[in-house]
Amino acid sequence: MQSVAQLRPGEKGIVNNFTNEYISLKLLEMGVLPGTEVEMRFAAPLGDPICIRVSGYDLSLRLEEAATITLS
Amino acid sequence: MSNAPLHVALVGNPNAGKTSIFNLLTGMNQKVGNFPGVTMDKISGTFRENGAAANVIDLPGTYSIYPRSMDERVVFDVLSDKNAHDFPDKIVVIADASNLERNLLLFSEIQDLGLPTILVLSMLDVANRSGLNIDLRALEEEFNTTVLTVNGRTGEGIPELKKTLFEDLSGSTELFYDINELSPEIIPVIKDKFALENDYVAYQYAQQTYSKSFLSNDEKKFIADKKVQYNFCDRQFQTTETVERYKIIRDKLTRIVTKTDLESTATRNHKIDKILTHKIYGYLIFFVILFALFQSIFAWAEPFMDYIDFGFAKLSSWAKTYLPAGVLTDLIAEGIIPGLGGVVIFIPQIALLFAFIAILEESGYMARVVFLMDKIMRKFGLNGKSVVPLISGVACAIPAIMAARNIESWKDRIITIFVTPFMSCSARLPVYAILIALVIPNDYVFGILSVQGLALMALYLIGFLGAIFSALLLKKILKMKEQSYFIMELPIYRWPKWKNVWITIFSKSKTFVFEAGKIILAISIILWVLASYGPGEAFDHAEQRVVEQNPTVGIGSQEFDALLSAYKLENSYAGVLGKSIEPCIRPLGYDWKIGIALITSFAAREVFVGTIATIYSVGSDVEDESTIKDKLRAEINPYTGKPMYSIALGVSLMLFYAFAMQCMSTLAVVYRETKSWKWPLLQLIYMSAVAYIFAFIAYQLLK
Numbered sequence: 001m002q003s004v005a006q007l008r009p010g011e012k013g014i015v016n017n018f019t020n021e022y023i024s025l026k027l028l029e030m031g032v033l034p035g036t037e038v039e040m041r042f043a044a045p046l047g048d049p050i051c052i053r054v055s056g057y058d059l060s061l062r063l064e065e066a067a068t069i070t071l072s
Numbered sequence: 073m074s075n076a077p078l079h080v081a082l083v084g085n086p087n088a089g090k091t092s093i094f095n096l097l098t099g100m101n102q103k104v105g106n107f108p109g110v111t112m113d114k115i116s117g118t119f120r121e122n123g124a125a126a127n128v129i130d131l132p133g134t135y136s137i138y139p140r141s142m143d144e145r146v147v148f149d150v151l152s153d154k155n156a157h158d159f160p161d162k163i164v165v166i167a168d169a170s171n172l173e174r175n176l177l178l179f180s181e182i183q184d185l186g187l188p189t190i191l192v193l194s195m196l197d198v199a200n201r202s203g204l205n206i207d208l209r210a211l212e213e214e215f216n217t218t219v220l221t222v223n224g225r226t227g228e229g230i231p232e233l234k235k236t237l238f239e240d241l242s243g244s245t246e247l248f249y250d251i252n253e254l255s256p257e258i259i260p261v262i263k264d265k266f267a268l269e270n271d272y273v274a275y276q277y278a279q280q281t282y283s284k285s286f287l288s289n290d291e292k293k294f295i296a297d298k299k300v301q302y303n304f305c306d307r308q309f310q311t312t313e314t315v316e317r318y319k320i321i322r323d324k325l326t327r328i329v330t331k332t333d334l335e336s337t338a339t340r341n342h343k344i345d346k347i348l349t350h351k352i353y354g355y356l357i358f359f360v361i362l363f364a365l366f367q368s369i370f371a372w373a374e375p376f377m378d379y380i381d382f383g384f385a386k387l388s389s390w391a392k393t394y395l396p397a398g399v400l401t402d403l404i405a406e407g408i409i410p411g412l413g414g415v416v417i418f419i420p421q422i423a424l425l426f427a428f429i430a431i432l433e434e435s436g437y438m439a440r441v442v443f444l445m446d447k448i449m450r451k452f453g454l455n456g457k458s459v460v461p462l463i464s465g466v467a468c469a470i471p472a473i474m475a476a477r478n479i480e481s482w483k484d485r486i487i488t489i490f491v492t493p494f495m496s497c498s499a500r501l502p503v504y505a506i507l508i509a510l511v512i513p514n515d516y517v518f519g520i521l522s523v524q525g526l527a528l529m530a531l532y533l534i535g536f537l538g539a540i541f542s543a544l545l546l547k548k549i550l551k552m553k554e555q556s557y558f559i560m561e562l563p564i565y566r567w568p569k570w571k572n573v574w575i576t577i578f579s580k581s582k583t584f585v586f587e588a589g590k591i592i593l594a595i596s597i598i599l600w601v602l603a604s605y606g607p608g609e610a611f612d613h614a615e616q617r618v619v620e621q622n623p624t625v626g627i628g629s630q631e632f633d634a635l636l637s638a639y640k641l642e643n644s645y646a647g648v649l650g651k652s653i654e655p656c657i658r659p660l661g662y663d664w665k666i667g668i669a670l671i672t673s674f675a676a677r678e679v680f681v682g683t684i685a686t687i688y689s690v691g692s693d694v695e696d697e698s699t700i701k702d703k704l705r706a707e708i709n710p711y712t713g714k715p716m717y718s719i720a721l722g723v724s725l726m727l728f729y730a731f732a733m734q735c736m737s738t739l740a741v742v743y744r745e746t747k748s749w750k751w752p753l754l755q756l757i758y759m760s761a762v763a764y765i766f767a768f769i770a771y772q773l774l775k
């Protein structure tokens with residue numbers, strides 16, 4: 001199954017579910033909900049963290065955290 | 073109704089424009105205080121409307137009432153403790169109009185707590201420009217609340233907000249999302265036990281049992297038992313609650329917001345980000361900004377600091393001349409005034425540093441620095457967010473350590489707090505300055521680079537390396553199974569609001585002077601007593617002894633006074649202490665005179681220069697730096713017969729001051745922030761040990 005961490009800059013995906021309960025709570029609060037569209041924007045110069053666009057704003061998170069968001 | 077002021081709490085997402093509105097409401101009438109029981113500064117302010125007073129608390133920015141950092145913990149505490157004396161009568165939720173959905177999550181939670189709430193939309197202009205059309209009447213109806221709009225830049229809407237705050241607002245009686253669906257049994261039990269009226273407040277007692285500071289241990293245990301009994305699963309319930317709230321919000325928003333245009337702000341923002349987070353330019357720009365920061369702190373602040381220094385020296389001599397001679401005057405002139413001067417002198421640097429940080433934060437750039445640095449910092453057990461305390465530490469560790477509060481992970485936060493004092497703060501600068509001038513030749517390499525300047529830079533670098541390698545060490549030692557995470561909004565870029573920058577400078581400087589001032593003042597009084605009084609006959613008959621030893625010097629002459637004060641210091645309590653530690657510091661190349669300076673400057677480093685000045689009998693003439701330098705240069709090491717201030721001693725002392733934890737105020741702040749003596753004591757022992765070892769190696773290699 002594909003996760004947000006695998007998206008390339010400019011690619012979009014629809015959030016399906018989460019694999020980590022603790023992180024998912026924070027993500028949910030930030031508006032990353034199942035069924036929401038996310039777009040990979042850009043990565044920091046060392047490749048990590050990354051910036052995604054979700055529900056109208058830019059959210060930065062680490063790759064390992066992005067990997068817990070599965071896409072449908 | 074009595075004349076008690078109205079209590080208003082401001083709540084909102086980070087970057088929602090809360091601070092601007094707080095500043096517009098209260099202006100300079102702000103103060104920082106402590107919440108009882110919570111180690112958290114409370115920023116509050118006042119305003120008057122038609123003769124009635126209102127007291128406004130600015131609560132930390134948060135995305136929900138479920139806390140994740142020290143900062144956020146205070147939000148629910150304040151909103152749910154009805155017995156607190158400043159329990160808010162009205163809540164203002166500030167929401168960024170260009171990001172309504174996420175901002176309304178917090179609003180819906182706050183509204184469910186059942187307090188009279190006003191929804192204030194900020195940044196409506198930004199939202200309109202990016203093509204969002206918000207039907208304010210529909211918003212009021214759908215969310216069952218009063219909606220106002222405020223422009224944080226122009227202040228438009230503030231008079232209406234002030235007026236509305238004094239009007240009668242009833243709290244919403246109906247729950248936005250009914251949590252009874254999740255756990256119907258536990259809510260009546262908690263409501264009954266704590267005499268609560270609101271279901272959602274009761275539910276939050278169960279959700280946030282352990283972070284609530286006003287509950288006793290018995291009360292916490294009661295709730296914990298009931299949670300087990302009724303099978304209350306915090307996280308699962310929180311997940312369901314959040315998802316359900318968003319569902320309702322999204323549904324309502326389709327009837328409120330219409331979209332006409334493409335996201336122009338986002339596109340512009342994206343273009344700026346492409347440059348500022350670029351592989352090469354990104355770091356380049358960051359280093360240019362850091363360089364400007366250092367330049368401003370050290371070059372621009374200097375003339376102001378000189379004026380302040382001069383002013384306090386004048387004040388001190390004025391006090392000596394015009395106040396009646398006596399112990400009290402001496403204490404004022406030699407203890408209190410210089411002590412206060414030692415605090416006030418740092419205001420220009422603190423003010424400039426906070427101006428820089430305020431501008432970087434206001435413009436949205438600080439979030440990018442955090443984003444750029446996260447990966448590097450992570451390798452050392454830190455976090456992108458540790459960058460802010462580390463940079464602030466260059467001015468002063470006290471506000472820097474307080475800035476670590478927004479780091480969510482406790483382990484990352486404790487490591488950041490632990491290593492921040494290694495950053496070379498402004499108090500080390502006077503010590504470095506005089507030692508470099510003494511032992512480092514005033515030469516140039518390649519014709520342009522000053523060797524003395526390079527030495528100073530090297531000391532800052534050493535401090536930074538000390539910080540990150542200590543962090544690495546702690547990362548290996550601290551065994552904590554805590555998930556470190558980094559999920560952070562990158563706000564849109566915007567021009568800083570200068571009013572906000574001014575207010576930040578003003579309020580932070582004020583806090584620094586009063587918080588650090590109290591401690592430094594107390595220490596300077598103690599030091600003055602230790603240096604002015606001594607045990608036994610040797611001290612009591614000081615004048616007689618000096619006459620005996622120097623029969624040629626006329627009593628009352630300047631030279632005699634200098635000899636007398638040197639003699640008195642040698643035999644004072646401070647002198648006795650200095651001599652008693654001499655065997656211990658001899659391997660570092662120090663004698664008892666430096667020993668006194670070491671002891672006195674354990675309270676605060678900058679005391680070193682003043683102490684050394686007194687010890688070498690320059691009297692109170694601290695202003696004349698060349699005199700101190702000449703005296704130090706002339707000092708002969710009694711053991712070797714060579715100049716005392718050799719390169720070996722100089723380097724050893726500089727390294728000692730670079731590493732040692734010589735700052736009581738920092739220790740006090742670490743205690744306050746970690747709520748235990750364990751961390752400040754470990755820090756004191758560790759940093760002193762590192763300082764001793766490096767000073768020892770340097771002296772033994774170079775002598």
